[in-house]
Amino acid sequence: MSSQLSLNDAKTDVQHLETTGTGEPQPGWLDQLDSIEQTETGLYSWLVTVTAALGGLLFGYDTGIIAAVLVYIRSDLGHTLSSSEKELVTSITSGGAFFGAICAGLTADHYGRKKAIYVGCALFSIGAVLQASAFSLAQMTVGRLVVGFGVGSAAAIVPLYIAEVSPSKYRGRMIGLDNMSITGGQLVSYGIGAAFAYVKGGWRYMVGGGAIPAVVLAILLLFCPESPRQLISHNKTEEAAEVIRKIYPNGTDQQVEDKIKHITHHVSLAKAINDGKGRWWIIKQLYVVPANLRALISACGLMAISQLCGFNSLIYYSPLVFSLVGFNNPVAVGTIIAAVNFIFTFVNLILVDRVGRRRILLCTVQFMGFALIIAVVAFIYIPIRHDLTLEPGATVGWPAKLVLVAVVIYVAFYSSGIGNTAWLSSELFPMEVRSMGTMMMTCTCWASNIIVASTFLTQLENTTPSGTYGFYAAICLLGYVAIYFCYPEVAGMTLEDIRVIFSHGFGVQEARIIQQRMKAEGSAVVSQTSATV
Numbered sequence: 105m106s107s108q109l110s111l112n113d114a115k116t117d118v119q120h121l122e123t124t125g126t127g128e129p130q131p132g133w134l135d136q137l138d139s140i141e142q143t144e145t146g147l148y149s150w151l152v153t154v155t156a157a158l159g160g161l162l163f164g165y166d167t168g169i170i171a172a173v174l175v176y177i178r179s180d181l182g183h184t185l186s187s188s189e190k191e192l193v194t195s196i197t198s199g200g201a202f203f204g205a206i207c208a209g210l211t212a213d214h215y216g217r218k219k220a221i222y223v224g225c226a227l228f229s230i231g232a233v234l235q236a237s238a239f240s241l242a243q244m245t246v247g248r249l250v251v252g253f254g255v256g257s258a259a260a261i262v263p264l265y266i267a268e269v270s271p272s273k274y275r276g277r278m279i280g281l282d283n284m285s286i287t288g289g290q291l292v293s294y295g296i297g298a299a300f301a302y303v304k305g306g307w308r309y310m311v312g313g314g315a316i317p318a319v320v321l322a323i324l325l326l327f328c329p330e331s332p333r334q335l336i337s338h339n340k341t342e343e344a345a346e347v348i349r350k351i352y353p354n355g356t357d358q359q360v361e362d363k364i365k366h367i368t369h370h371v372s373l374a375k376a377i378n379d380g381k382g383r384w385w386i387i388k389q390l391y392v393v394p395a396n397l398r399a400l401i402s403a404c405g406l407m408a409i410s411q412l413c414g415f416n417s418l419i420y421y422s423p424l425v426f427s428l429v430g431f432n433n434p435v436a437v438g439t440i441i442a443a444v445n446f447i448f449t450f451v452n453l454i455l456v457d458r459v460g461r462r463r464i465l466l467c468t469v470q471f472m473g474f475a476l477i478i479a480v481v482a483f484i485y486i487p488i489r490h491d492l493t494l495e496p497g498a499t500v501g502w503p504a505k506l507v508l509v510a511v512v513i514y515v516a517f518y519s520s521g522i523g524n525t526a527w528l529s530s531e532l533f534p535m536e537v538r539s540m541g542t543m544m545m546t547c548t549c550w551a552s553n554i555i556v557a558s559t560f561l562t563q564l565e566n567t568t569p570s571g572t573y574g575f576y577a578a579i580c581l582l583g584y585v586a587i588y589f590c591y592p593e594v595a596g597m598t599l600e601d602i603r604v605i606f607s608h609g610f611g612v613q614e615a616r617i618i619q620q621r622m623k624a625e626g627s628a629v630v631s632q633t634s635a636t637v
């Protein structure tokens with residue numbers, strides 16, 4: 105490809121292609137520019153994706169490891185931690201993630217995806233060292249906060265980066281790999297927790313170990329490219345061409361050139377839409393345009409349900425819950441939960457595009473609620489005192505085993521449904537407000553996560569385990585009603601269709617009609633996640 109290919113040339117070419125003599129767009133011209141997507145994909149983009157997904161692993165590891173730490177930290181910070189202190193060191197990470205996600209979301213366009221991931225690596229490493237060397241609650245809290253900043257930025261940037269370096273036919277699966285590595289990281293953290301359970305000061309190795317994948321990620325990232333979209337957006341067209349050649353090793357020079365024009369078109373479009381308008385203006389559009397507001401309610405509402413249903417009370421505190429009901433190797437029992445979460449994330453990955461988001465959600469959320477009701481009943485028969493200890497002499501009987509079974513069922517339905525599907529809702533937003541809408545969704549995630557993390561133990565003490573899980577069961581059942589009325593099925597729809605359905609209320613009926621029409625026309629149900637550039 106010639107070196108004179110600049111952003112301006114590409115723009116001119118796009119304009120030329122875009123119009124006929126009458127100024128009408130030529131049908132299918134944009135698709136023609138993307139024929140490189142049909143070529144055989146090489147190993148490169150998979151290696152880049154697996155590397156970036158280490159960011160997801162760190163997110164999972166650092167959120168999951170607190171469970172074992174809380175069991176083994178005992179009085180190493182100078183005194184035995186009270187319930188509210190345990191809640192503080194747990195929820196401060198979610199608080200950090202809230203701000204980390206906002207900062208990363210606001211700066212990633214300007215500084216690039218890779219820089220944001222490097223900053224995440226630095227935060228993970230600094231946080232790990234601060235925690236591992238902590239002898240006071242204050243230092244531990246700061247360490248957890250710093251790690252939280254890293255978690256938030258990884259949660260916001262890694263899926264974005266993967267989406268931009270992956271060929272569209274594998275995009276859904278590659279982003280799914282990030283979800284798998286979050287739950288995989290939680291599983292690894294439980295495994296490490298169990299492995300260091302009987303080592304003196306073992307919790308320091310658990311938290312310090314979080315620095316290892318962060319350093320590995322930082323080193324491997326040196327071999328990864330900046331995303332072509334970012335490069336083009338900063339007029340680095342030649343560099344973008346190099347990256348595109350590596351992602352699509354079987355593309356011709358012409359196809360590489362076309363791909364650049366294709367991305368340039370989308371970049372210019374996005375710039376034109378938000379031209380001269382500040383971020384606040386875009387955020388305002390989410391609220392003042394009724395269709396946008398409804399999309400925001402659906403996306404953020406689903407995310408809030410996915411957190412307020414109490415799932416992370418298990419990820420963060422399940423060893424405490426299982427020691428409460430009498431199991432004497434609670435971290436090992438908790439590992440079952442993390443393993444089920446990991447395995448069923450994979451089930452979600454396989455089903456979500458085929459079955460559709462709404463159907464999966466409606467089916468799984470009600471069973472989550474029913475499973476929790478079984479746990480509520482079982483807890484009634486376990487003699488737990490107000491200070492969260494068992495009555496002396498109590499043993500692990502059938503109620504404790506029933507709690508474990510109910511919780512495993514709940515987790516399986518969670519991760520095969522709402523746990524991962526909630527992250528897909530960015531597809532509900534029209535392009536001009538998508539990045540800000542996604543940021544709002546991420547903020548909702550961490551804000552509601554903080555509520556669960558910071559209230560769970562107090563709630564157990566004050567309203568008993570049955571009351572606490574009864575509350576979460578109620579959220580699931582209310583969530584079912586909310587999804588039924590407010591969450592339309594958008595799998596495989598064009599952005600225009602999605603815009604139309606939200607201009608008619610929440611568009612559940614309209615979406616059904618469009619889905620039926622699509623089926624009748626035999627159009628393939630393709631994930632919108634994989635359809636965006």
Ligand SMILES: O[C@H]1[C@H](O)[C@@H](O)[C@H](O)[C@@H](O)[C@H]1O
Binds near residue numbers: 167287416523
């Ligand atoms: O998608 C993730 C996943 O399910 C994690 O296991 C959970 O900790 C997160 O809160 C959730 O958003």
